[in-house]
Amino acid sequence: MRLNVAVVGGGIGGLAAVLAIRRAGHEAVCFEQSSELGELGAGIQIGPNASRLLHRLGLSEALAAVAVEPARLQFRRWHSGAVIKELVTGPEVIAAFGAPHYTLHRADLHRVLVDAVADVRPGLQCVGADQDDDGVNLRFADGTFYRADVVIGADGLGSRLRRLVSSGVARFSGKAAWRVLVPAEAVPNLADPPTLRLWLGPGKHVVSYPVSAGRLLNLAAALLADVEDTESWTREGPADELAAALHGWDPDLHTVIAAAKTTLRLPLFDRPPLEHIGTGRMTLLGDAAHPMLPFFAQGAAQAIEDAWVLGRVLRNATRATAPDALRRYEQARHARTATVQQRSVRNGELFQLPNGLRQRVRDVALRRFTLTRFDWLYGYDADTA
Template identity: 45%
Template sequence: MVGAGIGGLTLAAALARVGLDCTVFDRAEHLSEVGAGLQLAPGTVKLLRRLGVGAGLAERSVRPLSLDLLRWEDGGLLSRAPLGATCEERYGAPYTTVHRGQLHALLLARTRAAVRPGHRLTAVEEQPDAVVLRFADGTEHRADVVVGADGIRSVVRSALAADDPVFSGQFMYRGLVPAQRFPALAADPRVRVWLGPGRHCVCYPVDGGRSLSFAATTPGAAPAEESWTAAAEAGAAAAAYRGWDATVVRLLDAADRVGRWALHDRTPLERWSTDRITLLGDAAHPMLPFAAQGANQAVEDAVTLAVRLAAAGAAAVPEALRRYQELRVPRTTDLQRSARERTARMHLPDGPDQRKRDVALARPHDPRETDWSYGYDALTVAVRGG
């Protein structure tokens, strides 16, 4: 497998659970706890519990009370969808928020022996009886099956499709703020989303409530180069939200370090598997973060693929990869498209369309609207094969 992110490590843990060995290659010299916050749906939490990281996740995560949509200029409540006990009672697991690095560390602790960092993949060659991986240091590795979990710039994907990431026209500022700097937000844990003209800001607690994670978008021109470690200029995030609710501006200005990323996705693929190669997570279906589904879908992918490989056996790997693709493509394609479509709706300028949206948001919450997302049972679907 190529890529030791959330999806790759989840797959390694899931394969170990069904008695299959794997080796995970990653380009990073050192695997570290980096990243920002993640929102995990109840179905994802249930899958992670089965993989043995439930106790650690419970200790490090937060169970927010609700998802609140707020007006940009004053923080007025537009919509509130209950989470907390309501979610747990309906789906058998909580909706949680967690720092990506802490979830990564929990998964890595279960798979460390199989992970080989410092291997930058340069080429993939599928042969009749194996797949050859070639790395920048001149080494090669032969595998029966290769899974590309190597992100939106996937080298493995390039062996299957000649496409490129698509810039969304949006950048995102991400950062962490000590919770004690905003005691009111910390004492009332919720996922808060301020909607406004051309941008939005999301904030929720992570690290057992000790930190607040934020993600704030802003429009911009396509970057000449993309970096996942780019630091924003001091004060740039707060300046981009000048005139917004004072809580937003203070929050963005309170982080000791703020990252700035250009947001890309790719056009959905109809086919992401061959007889010996397949894709997972952002390598298969990179999606904009506006639906908070990237990590959830990577975990669903991993469990589905592990189950289908275990059920098929070595002689039927091509069929297992084909079935995995059939089970996952419709769901992830819908979510990719939904994330793109949300951009305009979330960023409406004040006016008739915005007012119409806000009236629709004010309707009483119907929990059935989130069953497709929160209640999806990837394990049962994978076991039954559809």
């Protein structure tokens, strides 16, 4: 019997879930609160642990048209830009992990997923869900209802569905991510060859990489931020504030900031791993379940892994066995996502060590880095794990 699965939230995680659940032979429909489907004007990395799953969902060609596979990964010193360590990536990543490491414009990735799902239902904000033995009634802000056999909450950091299945509040990290996108030709020093760069500095770090098939360069800076600030934040932050915060940093970064038309600023949150992310016929995925700091660039990748595992557990499920299948999904994902959440916090600390002995020890360790260092993360295959 085909299940009727409702996915609440049309972000990267929700859309991937629809595709994975349909691939498992069920019906899946996606409800999105925004009336216009889209994503932030910023970049995203999709590591091999997630790109292999997107390929299996039939998206290789569409991704190849918009993604970049950086040829190098560089760790740099904050003030001079001197390279601490360079790794050759591109084909080496495929040789090591069997799938590429992509850098993309978020809107491009989102569009690829929306096109593949084909029938996302926009403008429908879920405001509640009531379940009985046979199914779940979703309630929407416009007064309409939808009945499903199974409901997946893919409604992000502020998830309304999470409040129905679990407690716990998001935790402000004390940091904000500043993000800009500029035309590649405005920053020739950083555009060619396609490179994923990290500048590591005391209390701050910066990442840059090409997106949109190399036409644009994405820059993201993780800087300290006051908790009080978050209340009044808009999504745009003044470029001169970003430039001032990076005073004394590599001049190439200032070339990027000077070329930017808009500067986005987002407070960064995560949440300690939750014991329960589901009950009965409802479960969560992605940021709704395990929001994480972006310092391993894995939030969306983990949401895509979630989506794949949901497809796996639901493959042979019936209306009667679906709740058990969801519990198997939750068990299968708990340790993995908790590890990535915790290591993301730790990575942020390492990237931002103050000048001094610990920073020098970190750099010695970095110089010994090889791709095998990422086996635990990128070598993971959600289909067999």
